[in-house]
Amino acid sequence: MLTIADKTFQSRLFTGTGKFSSAQLMEEALLASGSELVTVALRRVDMHDATDDILSHLTHQHIHLLPNTSGVRTAREAVFAAQLAREALEINWLKLEIHPDPKYLMPDPIETLKATEELAKLGFVILPYIHADPVLCKRLEAAGASAVMPLGSPIGSNKGLKTIDFLEIIIEQSKVPVVVDAGIGAPSDAAKAMEIGADAVLVNTAIAVAGDPVAMAAAFKMAVEAGRMAYEAKLGSKGSLAVASSPLTAFLDEL
């Protein structure tokens, strides 16, 4: 079980709601994924309309919504958007996304830190989307983030864990849950993230644009479970020094 702030999750697979060919298919895929935390872009939904096509497909008891601020470019805009979302959706959880670069959607570390400090004072549960920067993660933790969401590779790229060396440092150092976000392109990427000790992964594009999104969601569910199980079972360490079954120095014990 994974706990973030005041919520406990059975599933360690978080999902997104973008890029599906219909809201119906999105709902079926999310249900197949078993995900209990689902991000929804504030810019896509009509926050004041309960019949909004996306929101109305997410009304399952086990699914918690995680509004994201995709589209904002500064800390000030993020704080403003967060307040709008809290008022309209009555949710104080927030995936904080500040990417002033619309080409690669690279998160702005400076504005993200500023917004986290501000939003923490306002009582938000903040999950910031960031580059895989170990120092920034510690700074965000100190600023009041409830989890950190470092990227595996550029968002939507399906390139997998290009940042794995830094993810390992982040996981080793972090006192808050680490959710690997962005770039996870295949269930094997998700399993790998879980094997190295990530607390959860967030997957959207790889499911939404798959030939069969529902089947792919189920595949991710299994991969995340397998990866976590492997992590808990403690993987054998890799090394180039052979461990002989009859050690060469055993004779010393007999002397």
Next chain:
Amino acid sequence: MSFKEEFARYSWDNVKQDIYSKTAADVERALIAPKRTLEDFKALISPAAAAYLEPMARLSRQLTRKRFGNTIQMYVPLYLSNECTNICTYCGFSLDNKVRRRTLTEREILQEVEVIKGMGYEHVLLVTGEANQTVHVDYFKKVLALIRPHFAQVSMEVQPLDRDEYEELIPLGLHSVLVYQETYHQEDYRKHHPKGKKANFNYRLETPDRLGQAGIHKMGLGVLIGLEDWRTDSFFTALHLHYLEKTYWQTRYSLSFPRLRPFSGGLEPKVEMSDRELVQLICAYRIFDEEVELSLSTRESDRFRNHCIQLGVTSISAGSKTNPGGYAVEPESLEQFEISDERSPAEIAQMIRQAGYEPVWKDWDAGLILNE
């Protein structure tokens, strides 16, 4: 430095010659390159690439789905005025076209808004001619204040403005601006724009710079296909896009590829572009730039649009009227150009769904922009 200096480094004739001398090997190299350069783009729009249309379409579709998913954005134009002090040889609003002119009043705009909202739209594109005495920044300010509460995103396709004018409009809810160069061929530009402020080629060429400096969220570029050699004009569009993406890196970009359509008093296109060639261009733009939004208007036919949404296009209009008051106030007034796809927004949405895509009516929220 503005794009004017970058533009000055290129010769139209040399670029044209480069494009027409590209070979099959150049095209094949462009198709497998991990990142495409402007030279690759020349190959992709060259006659040599015509034989590679199917692999280009497959790659374009794949790249589009990766970035944009299975979605198509919906938008609609709202023509506010057909007053215009420019002579443009290809446009129904041209000053020398003797027709009745009108600029919508606030009451009339709201009548139009009601019909557009009834169609389901949340994104609207405001369009005018260029009549600086009546349709000026103060008019736009009033219109933005009137319209913003009704729409999630407001775009504009009006006369080029100064930087400080854009800076006044952006905080009022102006999200994106479309400004087409029409043609990058300077001599032909002069022939097609003999009178009016639009005759100033460089002022128009530098408009995207002024928009970028003003901090616009999104801007749209393009040329009017039919005025000059489309391949060379499209290269300069790509060059402009490339420059802007590097210079104003916080702005999003879209491209359009309008083909000259019949209008009242019409000009015959100097250059014909076939459907096959337009598909080649759409795919070439996508393969060159994986992030740029590609927009297709109702100028194109039903059948063509049905297929293009799967080839790289990311946004389309539907149910468009190209005359001020066309939705409710005065449906019979002068159109800027004739539309070709006359299906309703509901019919287009249904077509999109049948093709396996989701029509997206809202992908922005005015609440995400702070009023300073």
